[in-house]
Amino acid sequence: MWLIWQKWCSLWDVYLIFPVSIKDLIKVWVQSTPPKLQEYVWMINLFSFMWSCWLFRNKIVFDGKRVNKTQLFDICTSRLTRWCNENWPDSGTAVNFEDNMNFPKSGELKFNIDGAVNGSFGEAGICGCLRNENSRCLVTFSKNVGNADPTTAEIMATLEAVSIFRKSRWVSISKLLFETDSILIVEWIMNLHTCPFVFKQLITLCLERCKAFE
Numbered sequence: 001m002w003l004i005w006q007k008w009c010s011l012w013d014v015y016l017i018f019p020v021s022i023k024d025l026i027k028v029w030v031q032s033t034p035p036k037l038q039e040y041v042w043m044i045n046l047f048s049f050m051w052s053c054w055l056f057r058n059k060i061v062f063d064g065k066r067v068n069k070t071q072l073f074d075i076c077t078s079r080l081t082r083w084c085n086e087n088w089p090d091s092g093t094a095v096n097f098e099d100n101m102n103f104p105k106s107g108e109l110k111f112n113i114d115g116a117v118n119g120s121f122g123e124a125g126i127c128g129c130l131r132n133e134n135s136r137c138l139v140t141f142s143k144n145v146g147n148a149d150p151t152t153a154e155i156m157a158t159l160e161a162v163s164i165f166r167k168s169r170w171v172s173i174s175k176l177l178f179e180t181d182s183i184l185i186v187e188w189i190m191n192l193h194t195c196p197f198v199f200k201q202l203i204t205l206c207l208e209r210c211k212a213f214e
Helices: 002-011 022-030 039-063 069-087 150-166 183-190 197-213
Strands: 108-117 122-131 137-148 175-179
Touching: 002 039, 002 069, 022 039, 039 069, 108 137, 108 150, 122 150, 137 150, 150 175, 150 183, 150 197, 183 197
Parallel strands: 108 175
Antiparallel strands: 108 122, 122 137
């Protein structure tokens, strides 16, 4: 988490020695507002990053997610952009920090996907967002998929994204990229023989659907 904070601060040429307590962190943060950024944006950023890191930490602890620093930073900057623009839409100070995210190149689209489960097995949900090189969100999905384990939920999110893209108008003109925090699923798709038998049917189905836009 410390690396995420440092990456953000370095974008504004701010270098902090982070204190131990939240109270001291807020004091230091207020005093470190960069000249080229509005103070209220700098402050809301503090709470946006704290909230995003807390939610991501819970996914790691309770849902078995793997640490992905790039994805966490993207989540933080995306939430900050949304919070600022929702609170000050007409102030002339609307911001977009998503420029720092890893968006696709021209001619590419990226599907950010995720699956979440209540516990190690329970009610599960999946979601995703398809973006272009200008950071514009083209398609989103969010749905309940019944009871599942975390890995199955991640695979179902991948399947949903593939199904949406193969029926879209972009399938014949754009290359599709995926971003997921499940390293295992990426490995299984690249090397099907490494996939455990219990997940092989779903991974195979995913590969078959991908053939539509090879």
